[in-house]
Amino acid sequence: MLSHLASRRQMLLAGLGGTAAALLAGIAHPALASAAVAPPSKAGEWVQGASKSSVRRAYSFLSAKFDEFGSGTALRVPRSYTGGFFQTPTWDFVASFAYDDALVIMAWLASGTKDDLNRAVLLGDTLLYAQANDPIGDGRTRASYQPDSFFTLNGSLDIGSPAAYTGNQAWVGMAFAHLYDRTGKKRFLEGALLEAQWIQDKTSDVERAPYGYTGGRTADDQPNTFKATEHNIDVGAFFTMIAQLTGQKVWRTRARLAFSFVAAMQDPASGHVWTGTDPDGVTTNRNPIPEDVQTWAYLATLDHRYGRAVDWTLENLPATDAGVSGVSYSSTDVSKVWLEGTGQTALALRARGARGDARLAAWLLWNIQKAQETTANGDGRGIPAASSDGLDTGFGDLYYASLHTGATAWFLMAAKGWNPFRL
Structure with missing residues (x-):
């Protein structure tokens, strides 16, 4: 299994541009690497994860939503x-x-x-x-x-x-x-x-x-x-x-x-x-098999047995849509990116800290930041629930490219490395 993944990884990286290939070289999951949107030209801007400006704007969004119907x-x-x-x-x-x-x-x-x-x-x-x-x-x-x-x-x-x-x-x-x-x-x-x-x-x-x-x-x-x-x-x-x-x-x-x-x-x-x-x-x-329980099981317990569940997410739920890459909601529909789940996955990778996890987490955060800046219904501050309208959860619901306090909060916790399941 490992040798098979390694061979796929080399084939996928060979098709990427020089800068992207160099940045993705530490990512051990080719399913996501193959879907990569080229990250910024300067590696240092990317491997550190979300920019301070992106984080500041996301916090501004939450404050604005809180004050929309009240103040003081x-x-x-x-x-x-x-x-x-x-x-x-x-x-x-x-x-x-x-x-x-x-x-x-x-x-x-x-x-x-x-x-x-x-x-x-x-x-x-x-x-x-x-x-x-x-x-x-x-x-x-x-x-x-x-x-x-x-x-x-x-x-x-x-x-x-x-x-x-x-x-x-x-x-x-x-x-x-x-x-x-x-x-x-x-x-x-x-x-x-x-x-x-x-x-x-x-x-x-x-x-x-x-x-x-x-x-x-x-x-x-x-x-x-x-x-x-x-x-x-x-x-x-x-x-x-x-x-x-x-x-x-x-x-x-x-x-x-x-x-x-x-x-x-x-x-x-x-x-x-x-x-x-x-x-x-x-x-x-x-049926279906959702993303959240995979990453949450690890975040809540920090038990190595659920590291396999995180790996399953990376291998089976990668998605690219509207110029953004990440993970989808469930096995039902991987045609669009679920930004909330992408933040959860980035945080789980940061918490796990296995080989390549930090770089992959940073790459996921950069993609969420890209969605923040480019989503059709965006304000440059909030994070959309999905990369585009109509993401089928498999549970009878659809997600849309509307700005979402939950997705924004998960992005911020992932950027801060703050695990909500642990005191």
């Missing part, structure tokens, strides 16, 4: 998607997804500046308010909120999607955990514990093997009976943080349950991780 100390959430498909003369989709909001908080914490820390705290307080004022009031947060009318006239929340997915709860909880770890403000630990207890009470499954955590609650507050590898990665990382912050060993035991499900989903032959189970909670769902 007003509690508020940023819209998730801007431009293109989501903003037309007859339709303006302004929903703010809690997962994206958690990522924005973490990107601001990665910044290291006082202003970004203050923004992170304010957005964290907004999510605490949403948790405390939820109409059910059991510690959950919802999939999305409406930033243009976050507070309705009667003072209640304007909820966009009322679903309460397990992974979303864990991401909001991880954001609270990071905020407590950084600031020492107990309200964030209390919010994190409410999220953690909700996940434990509502989704733990030790009756249907492989054991783990189910998908949460639907918009109608009915149980999602499937188990998602993505959710269990999130839960394992989140519960590990709770154990670290509280010293309560029971959370580490619960984290091991979640991670045992992830381990059960790894294919022994290829090393990739399956997406999870069917609604019966038992039968493995083998």
